[in-house]
Amino acid sequence: MPTPGPTPVDRLRALCLALPEAEERVSHGEPSWFAGSGRRARMFVMLSDHHHHDDRLGFWCAAPGGAQERLTGEDPERYYRPPYVGHRGWLGVYLDGPAPDWARIEDLVADAHALVGPGL
Template sequence: MTEQTSDPVERLRRLCLALPEATERLSHGEPAWFTGRAPMFVMAARHHHDDRLAFWCAAPPGAAEALVAERPDRFFIPPYVGHRGWLGYRLDLPEVDWDEVAELVSDAYRHVAPARLRDASG
């Protein structure tokens, strides 16, 4: 039986580390997850230069803009990496949809992972 936690960053960590060869290390003082040795696919944003508890993730072209336009209360364009198509997702709002978070994490991983890891992730 999987232990549940109410800490959103811990839940995010578990989703990220469940992917093939995913690793964690600090980036800019925040937990971040990488596809093996590189590149980064998700970064926690615990009030990183603003008041939000969120995460930032790699996204396919156009996805961030579309999601922000559809649900600006939940999604945002993060500083520093938003110009590269990254997406921000708020974890500090009520009723986080963890199935949606899992899908975003998986999509981010597949977006940046080398082909051999993308194939292994399903």
């Protein structure tokens, strides 16, 4: 029997932790990724694993201005306005359902890190 590949959470974790000064912590009961060190660290990605108003697996990330509206308009089955942080422009991305576009997810994670990351 073949060994299963990495889970979507494993892949997301690897993308986040590959970025400079990124670390994982639990926040609001979910794995979350922070950029920066110590008290300066700011969250850039948060897993949404069935606990936040639906039964879907996804993540929330900081997003540049206009990205939330553009992506949710292009593909509302994949992208959504997350509760709590959606009003600040954060983007929700579902990881379940049709195969995720990991190249785009890598770009979204990198953009989120750049928005809140070290040196800001």
